[in-house]
Amino acid sequence: MGSQRRLLLVSSSTVHGGGYLGHCQQQVGSFFGQKVKRVLFIPYALHDRDAYAKTAREKFESLGYGLDSIHESSDPVEAVRKSEAIFIGGGNTFRLLKALYDNSLLQEIRKRVLEDGIPYMGSSAGTNVATLSIHTTNDMPIVYPPSLQALGLVPFNINPHYLDPDVNSTHMGETREKRILQYHEEPETPPVLGLYEGAMLLVEGDTATLQGVTGAQLFLRGQKPTKHEPGTDFSFLLMDSNFQKP
């Protein structure tokens, strides 16, 4: 790749008992660093964009960053073009991806991140859309995007909010593991990294490292899933020869 990309892909904006982005605020600060002054926020995953921008703005200002919400801009593509950093928040992944398509933003975000090297942070749905596709979202398909192909900033998929099967459950719906294994029954499907809540993946160029405290479950097509601890080097997932810019 040789890409300049810098990505912070967080499993969930909150963990149980914590506030908005509380569990990852240290990583957020060192990720955006001193040079970034303002972050462009994309609130499309939630219905009430004003309220969502207010929540995000308060948090980012407390960390020393200004925040512009893209929905307040009359020209969203231009807003991306001028941005020095991007944060896409969680909510419903289908709604988010459809809005990215509706506003013709995918190509410009891809260019800014992969070519210009501006930092991209995603949380939950915002992490899903950073990957190859949203085929491994947990969300309900409340709208129909023109494609499930996403930004493709990394050549694999992530499953955010990953969780182990609940051995005490009497519910007969598929476990998360079973759902991802069903995805891998389909031909030519890429690796899926299941990020437990509290985990995040830091990508810097061709290096990927698991951060946070909870770990991840890695699914490779045709292989048994494997559990990985914080600190794991996942750079090999970036070297996948299947890398495709959708």
Next chain:
Amino acid sequence: MGSQRRLLLVSSSTVHGGGYLGHCQQQVGSFFGQKVKRVLFIPYALHDRDAYAKTAREKFESLGYGLDSIHESSDPVEAVRKSEAIFIGGGNTFRLLKALYDNSLLQEIRKRVLEDGIPYMGSSAGTNVATLSIHTTNDMPIVYPPSLQALGLVPFNINPHYLDPDVNSTHMGETREKRILQYHEEPETPPVLGLYEGAMLLVEGDTATLQGVTGAQLFLRGQKPTKHEPGTDFSFLLMDSNFQKP
């Protein structure tokens, strides 16, 4: 409508501790009755169609019905045209709906059920595709169907495997209720009937009755969800003026 339709829409093929279709076998027998000799099974929701047909065949034979699996037919449309009853089983709803489109089956199934009045049974994903759309499936979007519009045999949506929020959970993913409420944030979205596992909806012409032992949760756009007991008459959901053949 004046439709001759007869539908048995089951939430899940199994309930905790029971065997395949065990909890609804009495309803299955009285639904198909004495006149039906053979049931056409559609196993598209699971990857291993042979194994799935074997499971379904054993159960239906034990209830006194022959079973033909559509995947064993060289002409699936013709198989629907000749069928005297249809059963679509559960699995992944996206995979199922895509296969129905790929095999050009939607129009023929709709005709046989709504015009010719042959009985249609669905379970889980097979229940989802009987409704207006699969916008309220719980499944992972492992493939991309050409549309989320489904058979439209009833003018509303169902959420199978419905479950109440787990008050002891520390997981931060959306509850089922929250997901359906997000669906209803979208404009012109139809009612959603959340069928608890163990529940099923019997539709006969313009009459709909909740059967089974667990009940259902009804979501009408812009209203608070309401819980309903077995025996509830849901015929008013069939009179919805929004009825659309997709």
